[in-house]
Amino acid sequence: MTDATLPSRVASRIGVTIFVIGLIVAAGSLYAMLFADLAKEVTGILIVVLSIVLLLMGIPVGVAMLGAAVVGLYSLSGARVVRSTMESVAFDATASWSLSVIPMFILMGMLLWKSGLTTSAFGAARVWLGWMPGGLAVATNFAGAALAASSGSTIGITYALGRVSIPEMLKAGYNPQLAVGSVAAAGTLGQIIPPSLLLVVYAGAASLPVGQQLLAGVIPGLLLAFAFAAMIVISAKLRPGLAPRVDMSGVTWSMRWQSLMDVVPIAIVVIIVIGGLFAGIFTATEAGVCGMFAALILGGIHQLRIGAGLGAIWRMVRDSVVGTLTGTASVFLLIVGVAVLTRAMALSQVPNFIATEVAELGLGRIELLFILIVAYLILGMFMDTLAMMLLTIPVLLAPLISVGVDPLWFGVFLVVMAEVGLLTPPLGILTFIVHRIASDPEANLGKPISLGTVFLGVLPFALTAIAVVVLLIFVPEIVTWLPGASTTR
Amino acid sequence: MTDTRAASAPGPRRPEPGFLKLVDLLSKGLALIAAFALVLLAINVLVDVTGRAAMNRPYPGTLEYTQNWWMPTLTLMAFAFTEWKQEHIKVTILLDTLPLMMRRMVEGIFGLIATALLLALTYHGFNEAMDAAAIGKTTSSSPPVAVWPFMFMAPVGVFALALQTAATSYRYFAGFLPIAALHAEGEAV
Numbered sequence: 061m062t063d064a065t066l067p068s069r070v071a072s073r074i075g076v077t078i079f080v081i082g083l084i085v086a087a088g089s090l091y092a093m094l095f096a097d098l099a100k101e102v103t104g105i106l107i108v109v110l111s112i113v114l115l116l117m118g119i120p121v122g123v124a125m126l127g128a129a130v131v132g133l134y135s136l137s138g139a140r141v142v143r144s145t146m147e148s149v150a151f152d153a154t155a156s157w158s159l160s161v162i163p164m165f166i167l168m169g170m171l172l173w174k175s176g177l178t179t180s181a182f183g184a185a186r187v188w189l190g191w192m193p194g195g196l197a198v199a200t201n202f203a204g205a206a207l208a209a210s211s212g213s214t215i216g217i218t219y220a221l222g223r224v225s226i227p228e229m230l231k232a233g234y235n236p237q238l239a240v241g242s243v244a245a246a247g248t249l250g251q252i253i254p255p256s257l258l259l260v261v262y263a264g265a266a267s268l269p270v271g272q273q274l275l276a277g278v279i280p281g282l283l284l285a286f287a288f289a290a291m292i293v294i295s296a297k298l299r300p301g302l303a304p305r306v307d308m309s310g311v312t313w314s315m316r317w318q319s320l321m322d323v324v325p326i327a328i329v330v331i332i333v334i335g336g337l338f339a340g341i342f343t344a345t346e347a348g349v350c351g352m353f354a355a356l357i358l359g360g361i362h363q364l365r366i367g368a369g370l371g372a373i374w375r376m377v378r379d380s381v382v383g384t385l386t387g388t389a390s391v392f393l394l395i396v397g398v399a400v401l402t403r404a405m406a407l408s409q410v411p412n413f414i415a416t417e418v419a420e421l422g423l424g425r426i427e428l429l430f431i432l433i434v435a436y437l438i439l440g441m442f443m444d445t446l447a448m449m450l451l452t453i454p455v456l457l458a459p460l461i462s463v464g465v466d467p468l469w470f471g472v473f474l475v476v477m478a479e480v481g482l483l484t485p486p487l488g489i490l491t492f493i494v495h496r497i498a499s500d501p502e503a504n505l506g507k508p509i510s511l512g513t514v515f516l517g518v519l520p521f522a523l524t525a526i527a528v529v530v531l532l533i534f535v536p537e538i539v540t541w542l543p544g545a546s547t548t549r
Numbered sequence: 550m551t552d553t554r555a556a557s558a559p560g561p562r563r564p565e566p567g568f569l570k571l572v573d574l575l576s577k578g579l580a581l582i583a584a585f586a587l588v589l590l591a592i593n594v595l596v597d598v599t600g601r602a603a604m605n606r607p608y609p610g611t612l613e614y615t616q617n618w619w620m621p622t623l624t625l626m627a628f629a630f631t632e633w634k635q636e637h638i639k640v641t642i643l644l645d646t647l648p649l650m651m652r653r654m655v656e657g658i659f660g661l662i663a664t665a666l667l668l669a670l671t672y673h674g675f676n677e678a679m680d681a682a683a684i685g686k687t688t689s690s691s692p693p694v695a696v697w698p699f700m701f702m703a704p705v706g707v708f709a710l711a712l713q714t715a716a717t718s719y720r721y722f723a724g725f726l727p728i729a730a731l732h733a734e735g736e737a738v
Contacts, residue, residue, distance in 0.1 A: 075646025079655070082643070118644045118656050120637040123663045130666070146670050147677035150703035154624040157616040160594075163587055163623060342598070345615070349594040381584050386636040389583075389627035393637055393710075444638050 079117075086113040093135040100136060104408025107132035111401065111451060112443075121447040125397030129404040136407045145400055153399040154392050157345065159264045163388040164348030165255040168355045169211030170380035170387075172329065175359025176366070178220035180322035181206050186228070187311045187319045194296030194303040196232055197242035198289045200225040204246025205285035206323065208253040209330040210351075214482065215493060218247035222497035227505060233304040236498075236509050238295070241517030244494045245288050248479035248525065251445075253281030255333055255348065258478060261391060261446065262471040265398055265453045270344040271337050272543040276468045278334065279538050280476065284528050291524045325358035338546045394446055402454040411458035418459050425463045429533050432456070433477065433526065440481020445489075449478055469539045473529060480525050483518040491518055565725055572716045573633055579709050580630035586622035590615055613694040621699050625706025632713040653721045660718030667711035675704035 089110040093103055107128050114124035126149075134142045172178050185199035185206070192198050200221055207217045222243045229239035251258045254274035263273035296303040333351040336342035342350060356377070363373050405411060418428060439448045453474075460470055482490040491514045498509040532538055597611040631637050644652050678700040686700070687693035719725075 071646045072648055075643055076648075076651065078643055079647060114659075115640050116643045117659045118639055118641060119659050119663045120632075120639055122638070123666060126670070127662070127666050130669075143673060146673035150625065150670060150674050150707055151621055151677070151700050154621045154703075155616050155699075156620060157612050160590065160615050160620050164591065164594075167587070167591075346594055346598050349591050350598060352591060353595060381587060382580075384587060385580055385583050385623070385627040386631040386634055389624055389631040390637050392624040393628060393631075444640050446638060447640065 082113045082116055086110060086117075089113070090131060093131050098135070100408045101410055101413040103132055103135050104405055104410030104413075107401070107404050107408065108410075108451065108455065115443075115447060120393060121444060122393035122395070122397035125394070125401045125447075125451070129397070129400040132404040132408065133400070136404065141407075145403060149399050150396055153396045156264065158270045159260065159392075159395070161255075161260055161270055161344040161348040162257060162391060163384055164345060164352050165257055165260065166387045167380055167384040168255065168329065168333075168348060168352040169216050170383045171352065171355040171359045171376065172207075172211050172326070173216040173220060174376045174380050174383075175355070175362050177325050177355075177359055177362050178207050178211070178216070179224060180319070181326060182221055182224045182228075184319035184323045187308075187316050190306050190311070191308045192293060193300075193305070194234075194238065194292040195306055195308075196225065196229045196234065197238055197292045197296075197303060200229070200242045201246050201249075201285060201288045201292065204243075204249045205253060205282065206326060206330075207246075208249040208251075208256075208281065209334060210326045210355075211250065211255070214247045214250035214479070214490065217250045218243060218490060218493050219497065221246055222494055223500075223503060226494075226498055226503045229303075230503075230505050230507070232306050235302045236504075236507075236513050237517035238292070238302055239517070240494050240498050240509060240514045241519075241521050242288070242292060243497070244483055244490045244514070244518045245521035245525075247490050247494075248482060248521075249281055249285055251475055251479055252277050252284060252472070254278060254337070255351070256475065257391070258445065258449065258475045259471055260344070261395070262449060262453065262474060264395065265402070265450055266457055266467050266471065268467055268471065271347075272546070273468055273471050274337060274344060275334075275543045275546050276472050276539050277475065278542055280472050280528070280532060283531075283538060284476070284525060287524050287528050288521055291520060295520070325355075325362065328358065329354050338542075340546065391446065394450055398450040398454070401451070405454040410455055414455065415459035415462040418463060423463070425465055426533060428460070428463055429465070429473070432473075433529060436474075436477035436481065437484065437526075440478065440484055443481070445478040445481055448481060449474055466536060466540055468543055469532070469536050472539045473532060476525060476529050476532075480522050480529075483522045483525075485515050488515070488518070491515055494518075563725075565720075569716050569719065569725070572629075572712045575709055576629035576633045576713050579626040579706065583623045583626035583630070586619045586626065590619035590623060593619065610690065610692070610694050613688045613690050617688060617694060617696045618699050621702045621706075625702045626709075628706045629709035629713040632710055632717060635717075653724075657718045657721035660714050660721065664711050664715045664718065667707050667714060671704045671708040671711060674707060675701075678704055 089106045092098060093106055098106070110128035110131065111125050114127055115121045119127070130142055130146065133145060181203040182200060185203040186196060189195050189199040189202060203225070204217055204221055207220060211217060225243060226239050230236065250256070254277050256274065256277055259273050259277050260270055263270045292303070329351050332354050333347045336347045336350065337344065359376060360373050363376060436448070439452070443451070457467060457470070461467060482488055485491070491511070495509070495511050495514045498504050498514065593608065593611055593614055597608040601607040644655065647655060678697070681697040681700045685695070686697040687695050
């Protein structure tokens with residue numbers, strides 16, 4: 061036995077043990093729901109437990125929620141309700157005008173990514189912000205914010221930035237932790253600044269107007285970007301070795317203006333989507349469609365400008381459509397599952413039970429939200445972002461409204477916490493992606509970067525994001541002001 | 550979103566049975582229909598917006614078509630293709646720690662449980678679609694838009710997903726791992 065195999069064997073034993081415990085819990089929950097005389101609230105809790113166990117067994121999350129909720133519905137209301145739910149749920153959950161913005165936002169982001177338009181964002185941010193302490197990391201951060209405003213794809217943004225900015229920062233002598241941490245943090249902005257897929261899905265699950273929910277993310281997203289930038293600048297000031305100053309003497313004003321020209325296509329898409337929504341010219345779906353066509357035309361022109369032929373444009377469109385179909389289908393399978401879960405939760409009266417308990421415990425809005433920060437940090441460690449959101453919305457929304465939390469505000473809170481979950485171990489998917497990018501010898505300049513370095517690198521950014529969430533709790537108007545001021549349709 | 554590549558140890562290089570190829574082909578065929586619906590959705594909304602802005606004449610029925618025709622088609626018809634590409638959202642944190650053989654068995658068995666559930670959903674969805682067809686279900690808008698033909702997208706899409714999930718299970722049991730798991734590209738979220 062070598063040292064290298066020991067941890068994997070231990071992990072394997074722990075995994076098998078947890079798996080067996082999970083099976084026992086699943087069997088016990090099933091038996092109790094089908095054969096025992098349980099209070100409705102207990103059945104509701106068992107539905108959530110069974111959902112979690114099933115999704116840990118590798119069943120697609122949407123199907124896991126569906127399975128647990130169907131058993132729960134049978135236990136709560138009998139076969140007739142199960143039948144009527146299963147008859148209509150697949151069609152009803154997908155037949156939605158408000159959620160039709162999802163494929164359009166995904167397609168828009170994919171077209172911008174596949175056309176290569178997103179790569180110019182870092183170059184522009186670099187020549188404008190590179191002079192600052194930690195300037196390249198700050199540039200990465202604001203390039204992420206700009207891309208977030210034109211694409212709802214966290215992963216797309218991370219790839220677009222990571223491949224360009226990590227080697228540049230390492231070449232300039234930046235600490236690898238700061239280099240990889242700033243890329244991962246920039247990626248998280250993708251789901252907060254609209255167009256954000258997670259905010260749309262939340263709005264659908266919570267029956268809120270999509271346009272207003274998207275606008276609610278604008279100021280918190282920008283605030284988060286500025287908070288990340290401030291954290292980078294302060295760290296670089298306190299520890300100059302972390303991010304040595306970059307020589308910007310070769311950068312002229314004409315280069316700066318030229319770099320802005322390169323990001324004009326992204327700016328056009330941002331103006332169409334966010335400007336159109338804010339001014340009330342478009343509904344969210346219409347903004348998505350117009351932004352997508354703009355991305356298609358501008359992406360095509362960019363491909364022709366760089367000398368790629370029609371074949372390259374065709375591949376760009378084909379790959380974008382394929383990515384859109386799989387991205388959309390994966391989200392909607394989850395929405396089908398959550399539709400049944402929501403019905404089961406309503407029948408179980410678990411949300412009412414929690415609301416009553418919260419009132420009896422004397423918990424106010426602030427105490428409850430602080431408890432939720434801890435709960436979401438724990439959930440984010442082992443659950444997928446969307447699964448975590450959709451599993452908790454049906455349970456928590458009613459109790460939160462009862463203590464005075466604005467549902468639009470909670471959507472932003474939830475998405476920021478979900479994005480923090482993308483950074484935290486052991487399931488921080490964004491950190492794995494950044495690690496994958498940084499594992500390329502061309503990116504790390506031949507010096508391997510460990511996963512531990514990436515996790516340590518994202519830690520200050522995760523803490524900064526939590527600090528912003530705390531600020532949002534005390535000043536909720538940061539979230540609710542813009543939707544209230546807009547004339548969104 | 551995670552994939553199953555951790556389980557993708559080199560499997561035996563032997564040709565897959567023909568029925569697996571047929572299931573894969575069905576998934577790809579339905580994805581083509583989904584892609585067509587995606588394009589139609591975009592064009593429909595664009596025509597509506599430009600008509601409204603340029604001539605003050607929005608395209609009538611855009612909301613009804615988008616909601617009842619294009620959205621169910623583009624989402625449900627892509628379910629199976631997404632399973633073929635192994636891009637449905639799965640949590641593999643626990644599975645990743647299991648020994649390879651055990652993981653194959655677990656994924657295979659729970660895949661079959663998912664298949665059974667999806668078949669039940671297909672059956673009930675089909676009954677609903679037949680009922681809708683019998684009464685020629687339309688929207689309540691004016692003019693009404695026929696909904697019933699597109700209600701068959703639910704049983705067809707979910708049935709194809711059930712087949713593809715069963716195919717994935719078979720691949721785990723037989724040592725053929727899902728082909729797409731080897732070249733999954735990640736997702737757009």
